[in-house]
Amino acid sequence: MMNVRLKLREPKQFIVPKGPSFRWARTVCSDLDGTNIIFKAPRYRAKYLDLEPVLPERRYRSSGSSGSSMPFRSMYSDEDAEKGLKDHFERLKFFYHAWAFYGPWFSGTVAELSLSFDFIKAVNFPDSMSLFHPRALEQVIGEYLTFMYSYHLDFTRDYIQELDAPVNWQPLHHLPVNAVRMEAVPRDFSAHKTKNHLMFFPIADDIMACLHFMPSRILGLPRSELDKRVSVDPMYELMDNIINSIQLELSPEAKAQQARALDGLGNTELVKDYPLLKWDNATWEVEQKYLNSGAA
């Protein structure tokens, strides 16, 4: 139905946008110290979130001369220190793509999904810690969410936190390691409207993959209003397709690390429910006051 980039008219009714077909998605594969990662993603096609696309190297080696080294960069800055955040993470930018979703009949780009696929190295944790251990992974994910979102407190609303995370915590079972997806959801009053969808899985004792999806619907309107205008389902479908296409084959060293971490452990699975993290000091009554009064 003429789902094209060109915009000639304002959409009036509810729109189900059309994104790139997953059938034509390209396979991306890379080798990190012998651990193979394969997943599928459509070609880069961004309109608004058009940062430089990033594609992974064929081969990464933490030591030795064959292949690229692993350029992990610290995520920590002076500003983070001022906010009292801890220096726990380094990042390797592995993959970034964004895909515009077009509305029907020349209504142009009405939504856009971006994916940042990074590898996060956990630093300044005890040496004996392994991310293959489910409790350790849960802990580090909690630290990561805290690092990313905890300092967004609303000073005009008694310093209550602006985002809730993790929402919809769902352990995944299609990989040979523990994997989980969740959302970090801005509260209704926040200026940030888009839900952040995250997925994590470990590939070494101190390295985990982090997929960060942003299904944006361009207009900065409340989500309840956006839900009446533009459907998120096609973006969620692409997101699910990408997540389901991930294949992971651990290197012998990583397998040994995993076996060591899980050795003698009764329950090797992640928890079924992860309570929301609380970053503010607001009481329940104060929070309800702002959450129930809608946009006020």
Next chain:
Amino acid sequence: MLQQNHPNPQDGQPATIAGQHAGKRVRCSPQALPVFDEIVGLANKGNYWATFIVKGIKGLTSGRLHMDNIYIQQENNLAYGRGLFYVVLPGVTATLEDCADGTYMLQTLKADINYMQHQKDKQKPGVWRVSKDERKLPEFQESGRILDKEYRPVVIGDRAIDDPQPVAIAARKDLIKTENTIKSMVDHSGFDLHHTPGGGAIVGLKKAKEALATSNDKALMESAILLANTMYNARKVQGVLWFSDWGGSAVLTRALQVLQGKNVRLDKHSVFLNRPTSSSSEALKIAKDLDITPLGNGKSAGLRPSEVVGNHLHSDVTAQSALKTGLFGLSTASAAFGVLGFGLSAAGAVGLGGAMYYVSTTVQSGTKKLKGKEYK
């Protein structure tokens, strides 16, 4: 510390809110006093916006002849300028009366107490801090200041309705293209974003009437005044880069006009207009007056078809046209700006007090009846 005021025990006597000791006496009618006190209370709690308003009203002690944000209602304009007049500040409309005994009486005060919340919720213009990490969400800066860091880049974005993060991504992309040093600055410590909310996307063709920076364009003027204040507060920060993106050039031009002639020197600052939709020569000319150097040749006009047929040829953000256009033309072009965080001496109060005014076209009602100040 600002003082709250209470009605005089003598019945019917309005409270004096400013000018007890020197200058013109400013008094407050009983009906406006609760609102004024509420703003003072907020200011004492550290609310930046409220402090601004209170200082603005107190600045009236040095008279109103030098002020640019005063509007007279035509039918009430009596001889010698006595009668009702309006002071316009962001989020506030104050009606005052110039009384025969030489005092000013604050008659009514309509204030949008939640102005900062609207800024935070991205319904009003404001400064946002963008992290070096593009996955992190931008943060609203309640002080309206940029990060006090040498060679800090500040992007003045086009009007946009989108979330702050996509706006920041679009701004980042253009910013890092300008120079390698800027790219490494941004990669290392991020940048600040002066964001103006409103209709129209940040990229793509825009309607001509939206890109035209007419002086009575409310959102633009309000944004420009807040930007002028941000720029003034950043004058001691070394080497700030003011980078306007698309329609942000109109906001920047207007902000520079606000600062022009106010004895402000933004020494070692630089300016860059990326694909401006308003006249770039005007902005660069005023920038020179303020000792701002252009970065490179100061602008990038681009060669994309949408830019060639863009609006930069027939924009009217020039001082001359501002004089001619609209209700607020004269006042806005020479609008003064606020100075906060200074302890004013009595002598300095008059001089600085005069410079203490935001002009904003936030006046909502009765616009048609108002006209720019005619005596100076």
